[in-house]
Amino acid sequence: xxxxxxxxxxxxxxxxxxxxxxxxxxxxxxxxxxxxxxxxxxxxxxxxxxxxxxxxxxxxxxxxxxxxxxxxxxxxxxxxxxxxxxxxxxxxxxxxxxxxxxxxxxxxxxxxxxxxxxxxxxxxxxxxxxxxxxxxxxxxxxxxxxxxxxxxxxxxxxxxxxxxxxxxxxxxxxxxxxxxxxxxxxxxxxxxxxxxxxxxxxxxxxxxxxxxxxxxxxxxxxxxxxxxxxxxxxxxxxxxxxxxxxxxxxxxxxxxxxxxxxxxxxxxxxxxxxxxxxxxxxxxxxxxxxxxxxxxxxxxxxxxxxxxxxxxxxxxxxxxxxxxxxxxxxxxxxxxxxxxxxxxxxxxxxxxxxxxxxxxxxxxxxxxxxxxxxxxxxxxxxxxxxxxxxxxxxxxxxxxxxxxxxxxxxxxxxxxxxxxxxxxxxxxxxxxxxxxxxxxxxxxxxxxxxxxxxxxxxxxxxxxxxxxxxxxxxxxxxxxxxxxxxxxxxxxxxxxxxxxxxxxxxxxxxxxxxxxxxxxxxxxxxxxxxxxxxxxxxxxxxxxxxxxxxxxxxxxxxxxxxxxxxxxxxxxxxxxxxxxxxxxxxxxxxxxxxxxxxxxxxxxxxxxxxxxxxxxxxxxxxxxxxxxxxxxxxxxxxxxxxxxxxxxxxx
Amino acid sequence: xxxxxxxxxxxxxxxxxxxxxxxxxxxxxxxxxxxxxxxxxxxxxxxxxxxxxxxxxxxxxxxxxxxxxxxxxxxxxxxxxxxxxxxxxxxxxxxxxxxxxxxxxxxxxxxxxxxxxxxxxxxxxxxxxxxxxxxxxxxxxxxxxxxxxxxxxxxxxxxxx
Numbered sequence: 156x157x158x159x160x161x162x163x164x165x166x167x168x169x170x171x172x173x174x175x176x177x178x179x180x181x182x183x184x185x186x187x188x189x190x191x192x193x194x195x196x197x198x199x200x201x202x203x204x205x206x207x208x209x210x211x212x213x214x215x216x217x218x219x220x221x222x223x224x225x226x227x228x229x230x231x232x233x234x235x236x237x238x239x240x241x242x243x244x245x246x247x248x249x250x251x252x253x254x255x256x257x258x259x260x261x262x263x264x265x266x267x268x269x270x271x272x273x274x275x276x277x278x279x280x281x282x283x284x285x286x287x288x289x290x291x292x293x294x295x296x297x298x299x300x301x302x303x304x305x306x307x308x309x310x311x312x313x314x315x316x317x318x319x320x321x322x323x324x325x326x327x328x329x330x331x332x333x334x335x336x337x338x339x340x341x342x343x344x345x346x347x348x349x350x351x352x353x354x355x356x357x358x359x360x361x362x363x364x365x366x367x368x369x370x371x372x373x374x375x376x377x378x379x380x381x382x383x384x385x386x387x388x389x390x391x392x393x394x395x396x397x398x399x400x401x402x403x404x405x406x407x408x409x410x411x412x413x414x415x416x417x418x419x420x421x422x423x424x425x426x427x428x429x430x431x432x433x434x435x436x437x438x439x440x441x442x443x444x445x446x447x448x449x450x451x452x453x454x455x456x457x458x459x460x461x462x463x464x465x466x467x468x469x470x471x472x473x474x475x476x477x478x479x480x481x482x483x484x485x486x487x488x489x490x491x492x493x494x495x496x497x498x499x500x501x502x503x504x505x506x507x508x509x510x511x512x513x514x515x516x517x518x519x520x521x522x523x524x525x526x527x528x529x530x531x532x533x534x535x536x537x538x539x540x541x542x543x544x545x546x547x548x549x550x551x552x553x554x555x556x557x558x559x560x561x562x563x564x565x566x567x568x569x570x571x572x573x574x575x576x577x578x579x580x581x582x583x584x585x586x587x588x589x590x591x592x593x594x595x596x597x598x599x600x601x602x603x604x605x606x607x608x609x610x611x612x613x614x615x616x617x618x619x620x621x622x623x624x625x626x627x628x629x630x631x632x633x634x635x636x637x638x639x640x641x642x643x644x645x646x647x648x649x650x651x652x653x654x655x656x657x658x659x660x661x662x663x664x665x666x667x668x669x670x671x672x673x674x675x676x677x678x679x680x681x682x683x684x685x686x687x688x689x690x691x692x693x694x695x696x697x698x699x700x701x702x703x704x705x706x707x708x709x710x711x712x713x714x715x716x717x718x719x720x721x722x723x724x725x726x727x728x729x730x731x732x733x734x735x736x737x738x739x740x741x742x743x744x745x746x747x748x749x750x751x752x753x754x755x756x757x758x759x760x761x762x763x764x765x766x767x768x769x770x771x772x773x774x775x776x777x778x779x780x781x782x783x784x785x786x787x788x789x790x791x792x793x794x795x796x797x798x799x800x801x802x803x804x805x806x
Numbered sequence: 807x808x809x810x811x812x813x814x815x816x817x818x819x820x821x822x823x824x825x826x827x828x829x830x831x832x833x834x835x836x837x838x839x840x841x842x843x844x845x846x847x848x849x850x851x852x853x854x855x856x857x858x859x860x861x862x863x864x865x866x867x868x869x870x871x872x873x874x875x876x877x878x879x880x881x882x883x884x885x886x887x888x889x890x891x892x893x894x895x896x897x898x899x900x901x902x903x904x905x906x907x908x909x910x911x912x913x914x915x916x917x918x919x920x921x922x923x924x925x926x927x928x929x930x931x932x933x934x935x936x937x938x939x940x941x942x943x944x945x946x947x948x949x950x951x952x953x954x955x956x957x958x959x960x961x962x963x964x965x966x967x
Contacts, residue, residue: 601917604940605837611942612844640940 157282157549159289160223165276165550166269167219174219175211177271179203181264186332189248189257196247218265222293231297235304256329258301259433263335266294270440276550280447291414295398302396302418336403336413336434342420342427345371357413357436359405371430376404391419392427401434412441464561466493470546470554473497473514485563487534502532517544518554528568538565592650596643603643607636642756645770648702649755652777656696658805663690663704663726663735666697670705674712681712687724693733694805699778704737706771707798711739713765714796732784733802740795749788775800826852827957830880832864832897833857833915834889838938842884845949851957856880861892865900868907880910881962884952885932887916887923895926902931909963911956915948 166174179202182190193199199207221227235258237243241250269290277283330337330351338350347366350358358374360366372380379387379401391397401415413434422428458465458477464485467477478493486493488501498507509529517524526542540561547556610632618626667687671678678685685708693700704724711722719740726735744752744759751757753776758769772786775798779786783803790796829846833839839857846855856877858864864885867874883901887894894914901907911933916923924935936952939945956962 600940601835604917604938605835605841607940608841608942608945609837612841615942 157277157279157286159286162273162276162286163219163223166272167216167223170272170275171212171216171219172208174268174272175208175215178215178264178268179208179211181267182261185260185264185334187257187260187264188329189253189261192248192252193245198245198247227293228296228300231300235300239304239307254326254329256326256333259298260329260333262294262297262301263333263435266290274443280444280451283447284444295416298416299396333433334435336415336432336436338432340371340430340432342429345430347371347374348429350374354403357403357405357411359407359409374403376402376410378402387417388419388430391417391430395419400437403434412437464540464559464563466559466561467547468497468514468557468559470518470557473511473557476556482561485533485538485561486531506530506532513542513544514557517546517557521546521548521552521554528564538563539568540564586653589650589653592646596646596650599639599643603636603639607633607640610636641768642770645768645774649770649774649777652699652774652781656698658694658696661693661695661697661700663693663700666701666704667724670701670708674705674708677709677712681715681720683712683715683720683722685722685724690724690726690735691728691733693782693802695782695802696778699781703775703778703800706775707737710771710798711737711741711796713767714741714760715739716741716793716795728804732804734799735802736797736799738795738797743792743794743796744788744790745792746790749790752788753786826854827882828854828878828880829856829882829884830864830867831855831857831884832859832861832889832894833884833886834859835886838886841942841945842949845946846953849949849953851953853957854878860890861894861897863891864889864897865892868901868910869904882952882956883910883912884915885912887914887918887927895923895930898927898932899930911960911962913952913956 183202190202194201199210201207218227221230238250238253243250243253270287273283273286277286330349333351334353336351336354336357338354339348340346341348347369350360350366352362354360355362355364355366358369360369360374371383375383382401387397387399387401395418397415397417399415400412402410402412404410414437415432415434417430417432419427420429420431458479460480462481464482465477465479466475466482468474469476474495474497475493476495478490483489483493486501493501498510501507502510506529513524513526513529523546524544526540526544529540529542531538531540541564542559542561545558545560546554547558549555610629614629614633618629664687667685667690671685708722708724712720721740723738724735725738726733728734748759752759753772755773756769757773758765758767776786779800779802784801786798786800788796788798831839831842833842839859843855843857846853856867858867864883866872867877868879868883870877870879885894885898889897892900894916898912898914901910901912908931912931914923914927914932914935915938916935917938919937927935936948939948
């Protein structure tokens with residue numbers, strides 16, 4: 156953790172001018188009588204000209220160095236000693252020109268300036284607080300020295316002082332101008348003797364109101380009563396001074412938190428006479444602390460409740476300094492067990508080595524490291540993590556901490572592996588099925604040929620030589636074998652779609668020309684008019700694409716209506732794919748069958764009217780899918796069908 | 807005596823003058839053997855159809871070995887590719903490598919549609935490659951075409967007796 160030394164070094168090296176200017180502003184605001192005197196005597200012209208800024212920077216530099224090397228209190232003592240001896244290193248300024256309140260106000264300005272830049276230096280509340288404490292400690296000591304000096308000089312010059320109205324006036328002016336609460340109260344009945352302007356504001360006592368009717372307890376909230384009784388007053392009496400946090404309350408019940416110094420004053424006989432206080436409004440400081448606390452607690456609750464494991468390691472020794480709930484749950488160890496330990500205390504050496512290697516990579520490269528998959532042994536068995544490791548830097552840009560965020564990907568990973576396995580199995584079973592279909596249909600050809608040949612031989616030799624039944628039976632057998640041949644051929648064709656052949660560029664217009672030559676007889680007989688123009692070139696399997704168009708055209712011809720059958724083919728490129736359509740004005744398809752028609756061996760019409768195996772469109776679907784596309788139909792019975800299909804475009 | 811030559815006599819004469827064409831069918835499927843026999847029986851050309859049911863037997867027959875010592879060298883071989891023991895591809899290669907046999911025309915008659923088979927058999931000097939049609943009418947056509955081309959149009963080499 157950073158300390159006061161580093162902070163003052165930071166001020167000196169980076170912010171000296173800012174710091175000095177701020178300090179000057181503060182001195183101006185406080186209207187410190189000594190400073191006014193110095194100006195009046197012409198020792199410096201004004202506070203804000205360049206030469207006094209330079210001077211202030213020099214003295215503030217020395218001040219910060221002495222804070223840094225711890226010689227500050229010693230220096231303070233020395234200057235107070237010089238003051239006591241009347242050896243003041245400023246021409247025209249005498250011993251009595253400097254009052255203890257001048258010193259206290261100067262310390263106040265210094266203290267305020269030192270606090271002011273702290274938020275720029277550190278965001279860490281623990282760190283800031285420890286620096287604040289160090290600063291407070293120093294100034295308290297310095298003020299004590301000054302106050303003690305005051306008593307000493309006061310005693311020596313008591314008469315002189317009491318006779319000096321002008322000094323009284325001056326003291327009063329200082330007290331009234333102070334940005335701190337200054338007040339006195341009688342020690343016997345604790346009634347208030349004096350409160351400065353700021354004090355009246357803080358307690359809600361009117362400017363011209365008589366303060367003596369109030370007692371100490373009237374200007375402090377009730378909760379401090381016990382504190383005053385048991386701690387503040389007794390300690391002040393015993394030690395001459397109490398210092399700590401307290402609060403004032405105004406007439407409307409509004410509290411102001413303060414950092415308070417309460418002094419007990421005794422007379423020459425050592426009898427307690429009165430109390431005085433200098434208190435500083437710490438509402439802003441409190442508010443900032445509160446803010447910091449609430450930001451921290453917000454971050455804490457985020458950290459604690461996110462489902463990922465979050466941990467922080469010290470960059471120096473890679474020990475855990477933070478762990479969230481998800482991390483405890485994942486590892487099965489409590490924060491208590493984890494904090495202060497390192498990976499080797501919990502994981503097998505091999506894993507700890509791996510984690511440490513990644514940690515070092517983060518710290519050496521000063522950059523985020525992403526570990527997409529790492530196994531980790533937990534109390535609940537092995538898990539898999541996706542971890543990001545992030546260096547957290549010090550203001551100097553060196554890694555201080557290592558932040559790790561881990562997502563438990565065990566289930567996702569398992570699901571992914573399962574899916575891969577299943578996909579592989581599916582691919583295999585698919586290709587086996589295709590192989591099977593091919594072999595089966597191929598091998599079925601042989602016995603089928605025998606059956607159909609002999610049945611036909613029977614028919615040619617014995618027709619009309621047996622009886623009427625025999626003729627009929629032979630006819631059925633012939634018909635059956637013909638149909639089986641069609642089915643087997645279709646099956647063969649279907650299983651051939653997935654045989655991989657290299658893709659090439661295909662001019663669809665040429666493909667259609669060839670098809671029209673091949674189907675010349677059919678087209679002529681049906682009197683179909685086929686129209687197309689400006690079709691794009693696509694990348695695919697020429698034979699399959701030819702078969703696709705031939706099947707769709709064949710279908711359109713087969714299911715034509717009686718008047719002016721027409722087929723329109725169009726296609727264009729759109730959003731990374733080609734979209735084609737084959738439109739007819741035929742009998743159309745009922746909407747409920749628009750998906751069914753693409754299933755293998757599905758037929759919608761009677762075999763007598765529309766012969767076929769019902770495999771054509773399922774082959775089309777397979778061909779389209781092989782080219783990364785899909786096929787569908789829009790149709791209305793009696794009006795025609797429009798088949799659409801897409802082919803993935805290759806860039 | 808008036809020599810009236812009837813049509814029948816003319817035919818008989820032609821039978822006398824022309825010896826029947828001798829065909830060796832190498833085929834293992836009895837149904838196909840019978841079918842081929844039936845179709846040739848109804849053919850226009852007098853023929854003798856001998857059958858070898860596997861590759862080894864076919865080669866024994868052609869080389870007149872063992873029980874085939876008295877076999878006649880065929881005018882034409884119809885060879886199936888998928889055969890037991892020695893398959894048709896080997897039989898073809900051996901015929902075409904044999905000085906005494908390589909002049910015999912060999913017609914591959916098979917169900918195989920494999921491109922590889924077509925290429926290979928032609929590379930081994932098959933005289934032609936025919937796929938067995940599934941339809942009987944087409945099969946009859948094929949046999950008629952073989953008769954027409956190989957046994958009528960083509961002049962085959964004279965056999966040494």
